[in-house]
Amino acid sequence: MNTMRNPGWEWLMAQRWILPALLLIGFGLAFAIPEYNLLNKYVQLVMMYVGINIILTVSLNLVNGYMGEFSLAHAGFMAVGAYTAALLTQKVLPIADYPGLFPLAVLAGGLMAALLGLIVAIPSFKVRGDYLAIITLAFLMIVKSVIENIDYIGGPRGIPGIKKLTTLPWVFFWTVATIWVVRNFVYSKYGRGVLSIREDEIASDLMSVNTRRVKFLAFMVSSFFAGVAGALFAHLLQFISPRVFDIIKTTDVLIMVYLGGIASISGSILGAVLYTVLLEVLRPSNFAALVSWLPDVIFDPLNQYFIRHLGVWRMVIMPLALVLVMLYWPRGIMGLREFRWFVPKRDLDAHHRHVAHGGSHDAPHGH
């Protein structure tokens, strides 16, 4: 809340109309860009990945940031959403005739993931910290091996030839919906309950917070949107297999959460945008193009030993980045802070009501 004290910034943050205006423009652009090819296909693709990653990051932040747990299950929920939605569009819904049914598939993916989220919430009643992390990791591995062992859904080979139903407007819509719903949740008694669990679970319980109910809700909302992201992802990549949703996928989302900052929606958006763009920059062809100005003496060995193997280096760099961020920058860019645009006006006013109520309460105290 108490971000920078620069007066220009203060003024900007006080303009509550800007965010809705940006949303409107965003929606317009989301339709216009693919329609009139305002940006090339690659940039459009990256924009869609940014949106999907925002959904993943904001939703994981609910459990790992706001609640302070360390869940590794996110890719598992994503897989459940992806497979549910892909099966629906491939085998159940008459999508060829009615492409308008796509949101139903996405919704179903989210609901299925939420159902599993409910189950993962149960161990969180008893265990916390490292132990819960291990349980969520086990869940991720179970999801993967279950999928690998069901032939009907392609087993380890996965599902190829999924229709490309994910479009820029749909990604934009679901991204905004995620941000709005998670933000609403955070600024409610349940969201404050989630925060109090991170601070001190026993004190939270002793302040009447039904911690189990709150954990159920947090896990369900979080996994619902992970499922939504999975559904969108499947219909963008057009191919899913168990390997797509491994621990690396979870690690990506973890980095985005901790880089952007725990317990912050604006932080998660920033983290997702920065990291997604960084990942693109680190693709061999992009990275080579970026450093092509280097003299050959440097460029050639760099290319031979590093750039060409960026795919592998990634597996080293990214987990290392996660460890470094968590150790040396535990709060990330926006940790525990929020752009005021995202905070409901009622909440802002309530925190800045300086004037004392008239002398109606006359307590004999005052240090």
Add this chain to the structure above:
Amino acid sequence: MTLLTATKVKHYFGGLCAVADFNLQLQSGELMGIIGPNGAGKTTIFNLITGVYRASEGSIRLRDVELVGKTPHQITALRVGRTFQNIRLFRDLSVLDNVRIAHYAQVHYSPLEALLHIGRYRREEQRIIDNSHRLLSIFKLEHLAGETAKNLPYGSQRRLEIARALAIDPELLLLDEPAAGMNPNEIDQLMEFIQWIRQEFKLTILLIEHQMKLVMGICERIMVLDFGQTLSEGPPTVIQNDPKVLEAYLGEGSIG
């Protein structure tokens, strides 16, 4: 009318008997003190009443409701509020949120209304914001509503903890060493203040305290614990002159 009844409550930590045979009848509206040397089992009794620990044996009743076996939030929702010996605020949250969180059981809207900010959400949120501000202003903390709790000076943190406990809308308030770390002048103010909130909020208060001045000054009845046993019980004048108590506890010369 009896508000709280504890009968034959025992509690063990492994082999250690922290509470041996605790019996209590607390009348509605009473202000009672529990004293005793370090490790006597005082805080454990609060933890048993509020459900942090489940009593190994015995029964604790609030009016007719058995508390043993209930979870802390269920017990708190029955209007039992408490503070902690070592301040346990939600340190990284705002002063306002500390108080708002304690309204959880009194806010009536469903998860769906919360997710979409529809229905009863607006009215209920405004109601608890107003009530939180009312409490904060009583504790002279209203101007700090937006401040992070951990940035408050010690005395203000203590007051915020009581404000948060009152946000529960308690009938029974448990105060665990409210005067810890205060100077004599602050203790005088606190004594006055406890009596004032007792009237204003129609509270029954059970407090643990080492500061004899406070205990002897405001409590109507005092219970003395030692090694989980109840040594003595009665009004301050009786306790002050009980030889058993003097030997076990007051002999240190701390009596005022």
